[in-house]
Amino acid sequence: MRLxxxxxxxxxxxxxxxxxxxxxVGDDPFCTFSDxxxxxxxxxxxxxxxxxxxxxxxxxxxxxxxxxxxxFLAIRLGRLLGVRSVWIDSIANVEELSMSGQMAGVHVDxxxxxxxxxxxxxxx
Numbered sequence: 461m462r463l464x465x466x467x468x469x470x471x472x473x474x475x476x477x478x479x480x481x482x483x484x485v486g487d488d489p490f491c492t493f494s495d496x497x498x499x500x501x502x503x504x505x506x507x508x509x510x511x512x513x514x515x516x517x518x519x520x521x522x523x524x525x526x527x528x529x530x531x532f533l534a535i536r537l538g539r540l541l542g543v544r545s546v547w548i549d550s551i552a553n554v555e556e557l558s559m560s561g562q563m564a565g566v567h568v569d570x571x572x573x574x575x576x577x578x579x580x581x582x583x584x
Contacts, residue, residue: 463524463548473518475511477530489518496529498559504533511537522546532560535568546570 461484464472473489474481482490493510496503511534523538524546525531535545547568549561565571 463526467524473520475514475518475534491518493530496533498529504529508533508537515541515543524548527560527564529560532564532567535564539567544569546572548572 461481464485472485473491474485475491475493477493477495479492482492491514493514494503494507496507507530511530515534515537519541520538520543522544523531523534525534526548531547535543535547538545545568547561547564547570549572561571
């Protein structure tokens with residue numbers, strides 16, 4: 461939600477695990493999906509299907525995620541559909557990248573994090 465002002469002139473759809481964020485996005489399209497972490501990996505297939513459905517319904521031009529496993533799944537699936545992606549690793553991971561951030565680096569078009577400042581596919 462902190463990034464919302466950066467997209468004020470764009471058509472934005474939001475997808476999150478937090479149903480309580482619905483009121484924060486106004487009239488913008490809003491979707492929710494289940495969460496998946498290292499501790500509850502068995503929900504992975506369900507989340508995968510939910511994200512596929514969201515991507516097919518929304519047909520985004522780009523995916524911007526602030527991290528975690530569901531965001532990683534979304535950018536990997538989005539890549540199959542030709543969707544560009546931006547990974548913004550959480551500021552909570554100042555000392556080291558999150559596990560999802562480490563995995564996402566080679567799959568995104570633009571990778572932002574506190575440690576490397578900026579990495580893009582074109583700059584590699």
